Amino acid sequence: MINYNKFQKKNKIIINNQKKIFNNESVFWLIFIKVKNLLKGVIFFLYEILSETSTYLKLFKIKGINRKKEVLIIAGGPSSNKLNLKDLIKFQKKNDIIFVNNFFLNKKYKKIIPNYQVISDPSTLKIKKNQWKPSTRKISQIQQFKKFILKNKNIKIFAPIHQVKKIIGLTSRDNIFGFCDSDLSYIYNSTLPIFPRGYISCTTYKAISIASWMGYKKQYIIGLDNSYANDLRTSSKNEVFLLERHNYEPDVLYDYTNCYGDFSDYIYEFARLLKHLKRLTTNKMIFNLDHFSYTPGLKKITTKKFKINKLF
Numbered sequence: 001m002i003n004y005n006k007f008q009k010k011n012k013i014i015i016n017n018q019k020k021i022f023n024n025e026s027v028f029w030l031i032f033i034k035v036k037n038l039l040k041g042v043i044f045f046l047y048e049i050l051s052e053t054s055t056y057l058k059l060f061k062i063k064g065i066n067r068k069k070e071v072l073i074i075a076g077g078p079s080s081n082k083l084n085l086k087d088l089i090k091f092q093k094k095n096d097i098i099f100v101n102n103f104f105l106n107k108k109y110k111k112i113i114p115n116y117q118v119i120s121d122p123s124t125l126k127i128k129k130n131q132w133k134p135s136t137r138k139i140s141q142i143q144q145f146k147k148f149i150l151k152n153k154n155i156k157i158f159a160p161i162h163q164v165k166k167i168i169g170l171t172s173r174d175n176i177f178g179f180c181d182s183d184l185s186y187i188y189n190s191t192l193p194i195f196p197r198g199y200i201s202c203t204t205y206k207a208i209s210i211a212s213w214m215g216y217k218k219q220y221i222i223g224l225d226n227s228y229a230n231d232l233r234t235s236s237k238n239e240v241f242l243l244e245r246h247n248y249e250p251d252v253l254y255d256y257t258n259c260y261g262d263f264s265d266y267i268y269e270f271a272r273l274l275k276h277l278k279r280l281t282t283n284k285m286i287f288n289l290d291h292f293s294y295t296p297g298l299k300k301i302t303t304k305k306f307k308i309n310k311l312f
Contacts, residue, residue: 123138
């Protein structure tokens with residue numbers, strides 16, 4: 001149990017208002033959610049490819065272009081702080097580095113300019129009305145992201161096709177790539193960025209999909225901690241809180257009370273998150289550098305390429 005008022009003073013409370021209630025033991029609910037997912041997914045997919053056809057077709061030009069390289073995907077989980085800066089500099093001389101979302105805010109690695117930046121959260125570029133309570137922190141992150149891209153013109157950016165227009169003006173159109181972000185995760189298992197997602201929405205998962213599409217012979221991942229179950233909190237009023245931990249900012253307490261019916265709904269979605277990772281990584285040369293992350297289906301390894309600091 002937590003003291004809500006105590007946390008409110010120490011952490012910034014962000015309230016998400018998108019209600020999610022699951023009833024996966026009901027046949028009728030499963031039929032309803034699959035039909036809804038199918039209709040919305042197909043309609044949105046058609047909108048994506050028709051509204052930005054040229055952006056969509058660019059994906060076919062980059063298929064398999066990096067077969068001779070390896071890639072390191074760095075997400076925002078605390079485990080990313082275990083990386084050694086010198087290892088990253090050495091690795092990037094012959095290979096590529098992908099930043100996910102706001103990792104660029106981590107001052108410890110400010111010397112590293114990624115080859116690719118993957119975003120998918122709409123709030124990376126603009127705060128969506130009613131999605132959450134605007135905060136100085138969030139506004140600052142949006143401003144810093146735009147400055148980061150404006151300053152580093154050689155970074156290639158991947159974003160959902162429907163967000164591409166928001167990036168134009170920050171960098172050359174040649175450096176902007178869009179991927180399909182329509183959702184058919186209740187219908188099938190496709191992980192190709194040219195089709196609707198067959199997995200739950202997670203920016204790091206999308207980065208894995210893109211890296212696989214570009215054909216890297218090996219993918220190394222860190223910062224995909226998926227430790228949300230450890231950081232769930234509640235109160236005497238059965239509120240649903242999640243203590244979000246990132247490597248580039250102090251911990252933030254999210255209030256998801258208005259987002260889920262109760263704890264069981266959050267746990268159900270978390271279970272889907274873990275299960276869907278296997279759809280992206282099974283039988284592929286994709287490795288997790290952190291041995292304490294919740295990443296089923298993703299082989300954890302130790303490699304001389306990266307000295308992982310075990311003190312974190």
